Amino acid sequence: MPPNGAITTTPRSRMPPTTPSSGKSRPKKETLHYLAASSSTTSVDAARTLLERGANVNAIDRDGATPLHYACTHDNVAMAQLLLTFGADPMSADKLGRTAYSIAKGNTLRFLRRYKKSSNRQRLGFFRRFFACHSRNETFFIVRNNQEVAPLRPTALAEAASISFNRGNVLTNSYRCAKKKIRATFHAIRRSRSNSTATLQDVVLTSEGIRTVTTPSRRAPKATVYAKRSMSVSDLLLIPDRRDIKNEDVKTRGSPVKKTRGTGRSRTPEAILNPRKQRTPVNHHKRSKSQETKLVAMPSPNSMAYYNTSRARNAGLRPAPSAPPLSPEPAIAAVKTPKTPTTPKTSKGRSKSPANTTAYFTADESLELLGNNMEKLNIESKSAKSSKLKTPSKPTTSSSTSFSSAEDDKEAEVSTPTTVDDGEIRKIRRLREGELKSELKKFGISPAGPLDARTRRLYEKKLLIERRKITNRGYSPDADVVSCRNSPQLELVLRNGFLPADFASRARKCDENVRSEFSGNGFGYNAFCYLIMDPRILGSNVENLTLETFVRSIFYVGKGSKNRPLAHFIDARNERRDKLDKLKTCEKLKTIDELWTLGFGIPRHEISHGVSDEEAFVREASIIEAVKLKNLRNKKAGEFHGTTKSWDNITKSEYGTFLLDRALSTLKLEGIRLITEDNLPDSLYPYVNNRRGAGGGRTPKTPK
Amino acid sequence: MSTSVKHREFVGEPMGDKEVTCIAGIGPTYGTKLTDAGFDKAYVLFGQYLLLKKDEDLFIEWLKETAGVTANHAKTAFNCLNEWADQFM
Numbered sequence: 001m002p003p004n005g006a007i008t009t010t011p012r013s014r015m016p017p018t019t020p021s022s023g024k025s026r027p028k029k030e031t032l033h034y035l036a037a038s039s040s041t042t043s044v045d046a047a048r049t050l051l052e053r054g055a056n057v058n059a060i061d062r063d064g065a066t067p068l069h070y071a072c073t074h075d076n077v078a079m080a081q082l083l084l085t086f087g088a089d090p091m092s093a094d095k096l097g098r099t100a101y102s103i104a105k106g107n108t109l110r111f112l113r114r115y116k117k118s119s120n121r122q123r124l125g126f127f128r129r130f131f132a133c134h135s136r137n138e139t140f141f142i143v144r145n146n147q148e149v150a151p152l153r154p155t156a157l158a159e160a161a162s163i164s165f166n167r168g169n170v171l172t173n174s175y176r177c178a179k180k181k182i183r184a185t186f187h188a189i190r191r192s193r194s195n196s197t198a199t200l201q202d203v204v205l206t207s208e209g210i211r212t213v214t215t216p217s218r219r220a221p222k223a224t225v226y227a228k229r230s231m232s233v234s235d236l237l238l239i240p241d242r243r244d245i246k247n248e249d250v251k252t253r254g255s256p257v258k259k260t261r262g263t264g265r266s267r268t269p270e271a272i273l274n275p276r277k278q279r280t281p282v283n284h285h286k287r288s289k290s291q292e293t294k295l296v297a298m299p300s301p302n303s304m305a306y307y308n309t310s311r312a313r314n315a316g317l318r319p320a321p322s323a324p325p326l327s328p329e330p331a332i333a334a335v336k337t338p339k340t341p342t343t344p345k346t347s348k349g350r351s352k353s354p355a356n357t358t359a360y361f362t363a364d365e366s367l368e369l370l371g372n373n374m375e376k377l378n379i380e381s382k383s384a385k386s387s388k389l390k391t392p393s394k395p396t397t398s399s400s401t402s403f404s405s406a407e408d409d410k411e412a413e414v415s416t417p418t419t420v421d422d423g424e425i426r427k428i429r430r431l432r433e434g435e436l437k438s439e440l441k442k443f444g445i446s447p448a449g450p451l452d453a454r455t456r457r458l459y460e461k462k463l464l465i466e467r468r469k470i471t472n473r474g475y476s477p478d479a480d481v482v483s484c485r486n487s488p489q490l491e492l493v494l495r496n497g498f499l500p501a502d503f504a505s506r507a508r509k510c511d512e513n514v515r516s517e518f519s520g521n522g523f524g525y526n527a528f529c530y531l532i533m534d535p536r537i538l539g540s541n542v543e544n545l546t547l548e549t550f551v552r553s554i555f556y557v558g559k560g561s562k563n564r565p566l567a568h569f570i571d572a573r574n575e576r577r578d579k580l581d582k583l584k585t586c587e588k589l590k591t592i593d594e595l596w597t598l599g600f601g602i603p604r605h606e607i608s609h610g611v612s613d614e615e616a617f618v619r620e621a622s623i624i625e626a627v628k629l630k631n632l633r634n635k636k637a638g639e640f641h642g643t644t645k646s647w648d649n650i651t652k653s654e655y656g657t658f659l660l661d662r663a664l665s666t667l668k669l670e671g672i673r674l675i676t677e678d679n680l681p682d683s684l685y686p687y688v689n690n691r692r693g694a695g696g697g698r699t700p701k702t703p704k
Numbered sequence: 705m706s707t708s709v710k711h712r713e714f715v716g717e718p719m720g721d722k723e724v725t726c727i728a729g730i731g732p733t734y735g736t737k738l739t740d741a742g743f744d745k746a747y748v749l750f751g752q753y754l755l756l757k758k759d760e761d762l763f764i765e766w767l768k769e770t771a772g773v774t775a776n777h778a779k780t781a782f783n784c785l786n787e788w789a790d791q792f793m
Contacts, residue, residue: 450755455756
């Protein structure tokens with residue numbers, strides 16, 4: 001082992017666990033020391049194996065340093081925790097009188113401070129969490145409820161360890177509890193991940209336990225990352241109120257209970273959430289570390305740089321009175337530094353969990369500000385839009401204001417820049433599984449696949465996009481689509497009694513497109529659409545007919561061609577005459593039969609004369625879309641052709657509504673004509689085989 | 705649209721125990737990312753595809769999020785799995 005001076009002055013680097021310069025004569029008992037200096041996952045594993053096999057955790061090298069000294073001086077939180085679990089004493093001094101605690105730095109120092117203050121029970125929690133996250137293979141470790149944990153007795157622990165390691169696959173409550181907690185935070189982490197583009201971590205729950213998977217691109221040393229991450233999981237469990245944090249900043253010491261929860265609180269929460277923002281603090285941190293190491297050798301902390309860097313971490317905390325003088329005595333001035341809310345470093349006056357949480361919040365505060373501004377913009381644009389369009393049903397802006405705290409909201413960034421976060425995504429996230437499914441159903445994404453942690457976000461996003469589509473057109477997405485009889489577009493018009501201007505102009509444009517697309521060379525002109533209505537609903541007063549009654553009375557929307565306009569009626573007549581089965585199976589014929597049996601003539605209204613087949617199909621399909629298939633006796637929804645295939649549902653039903661509105665006016669002009677069984681032509685093709693005279697059904701009836 | 709050799713090879717036979725990189729559109733880089741995410745075998749990815757009800761948008765979106773796959777590659781992968789499903793299911 002290199003002399004201690006060397007340890008403290010060497011910049012933090014990976015100490016190879018392989019033979020160093022003094023290799024051959026290296027005594028066996030120092031293996032743990034070498035491992036302790038290395039910050040890789042494997043070394044933690046190796047150390048653990050050694051300790052399980054009975055290696056002395058408090059072994060000293062020739063300088064009197066324990067492995068914990070090395071772990072602390074190299075800021076190996078994971079290793080330090082492991083060693084502490086196995087009973088390493090942070091207060092044992094080496095030959096120069098330095099204790100592990102005194103030479104600890106960074107996260108390790110922070111951890112040790114908390115460790116020192118915490119009760120035995122709380123320490124158990126540390127270890128439990130540590131092992132729950134750091135379960136190697138299928139083994140996991142449960143610290144038994146030792147009466148005396150303070151410095152954990154190696155023997156007692158080894159015993160406990162051996163029990164649980166030797167296939168002590170007993171899922172004790174404590175383990176379950178830890179696992180549950182961690183799992184509970186997954187969602188939070190996963191969500192936060194969508195922000196961190198690099199997506200560096202993935203926590204995988206396996207049957208054996210919890211494994212953290214690191215992407216190779218991670219720059220930081222693995223073991224530390226490992227530990228940090230595992231801690232961050234528990235960190236996210238308890239995010240103190242912002243008010244609490246401020247209070248704690250004012251107070252010199254917080255309640256011990258609070259401190260314990262965020263074991264090994266590190267920057268990770270912030271790192272995970274805002275990798276970009278994290279960059280600066282990281283460099284900062286590193287710089288401070290290297291300077292600190294120098295300072296150990298040359299303890300004259302005069303440079304302002306020193307104070308600038310480490311003050312945040314050390315402020316407000318004196319080293320323990322027992323700590324030997326070698327430890328850098330930092331920062332008296334530090335406490336006084338003014339706190340600006342923008343820098344993430346600010347409120348680290350206390351170098352423990354709440355401080356970091358504050359940093360997390362402050363980092364987020366900018367987001368919040370941004371979000372609020374965006375929201376304002378959004379509301380403005382919306383109100384401008386709605387006033388311009390005079391649409392009565394405005395998108396609900398109230399929702400956006402009700403969510404005051406802007407949580408991490410990534411979806412807003414992901415979706416198109418024009419759409420802004422208005423709290424909808426949060427609303428969606430709060431939905432329970434069934435609710436989300438029924439919401440999706442409203443938008444025709446049905447039935448949604450299984451919703452689990454992996455798929456749910458996707459469905460959430462999809463729902464959001466669908467909702468935004470609707471909101472952008474001035475409809476309220478919260479209108480209960482399922483219970484609505486017709487499509488929301490038609491419902492809107494029915495409610496208003498007229499076509500909103502923007503609505504009409506959009507539909508008119510569609511109409512123009514359809515007209516130009518499906519006419520001219522190559523297209524026929526002998527098709528049309530027709531509506532068959534229920535006379536009982538329609539009534540006979542055509543003058544005062546409202547759109548609503550009209551729509552409700554329609555039970556069939558058809559597309560016909562000129563040479564067989566009455567096909568269905570003739571079918572029905574024939575079926576009736578011959579008593580065939582079709583009357584029972586075919587809904588529309590059944591209805592016709594029913595009405596005829598009751599003695600009604602059936603009103604039939606032709607629209608869109610003289611168009612091509614395709615156009616008639618499109619028009620028919622649009623009307624069906626507007627009225628909705630379930631309200632009709634049609635067997636299937638219509639077909640769309642050409643570019644209309646790419647229309648979305650809203651466009652389709654808008655166009656359909658528009659056509660219905662026009663159909664009503666033509667109906668008013670032309671009057672109702674009723675078809676009875678008797679006045680039908682014999683032939684299915686009255687105009688082609690005109691021998692018998694085409695007339696019957698075509699003779700207009702005067703409106704009553 | 706003509707399909708790649710990889711696509712045809714994948715679609716041509718049961719996927720068995722193939723690696724995830726055997727799926728068209730998933731190269732070594734995306735393969736590593738997906739493996740890290742736990743999707744090491746083609747059938748695991750196929751499972752995700754089924755889990756999303758063969759929905760193209762959702763699957764592509766998922767691939768983008770999980771492994772940063774570009775839209776184009778994701779679409780290729782989707783087509784590959786979709787065609788496999790058509791053939792063998």
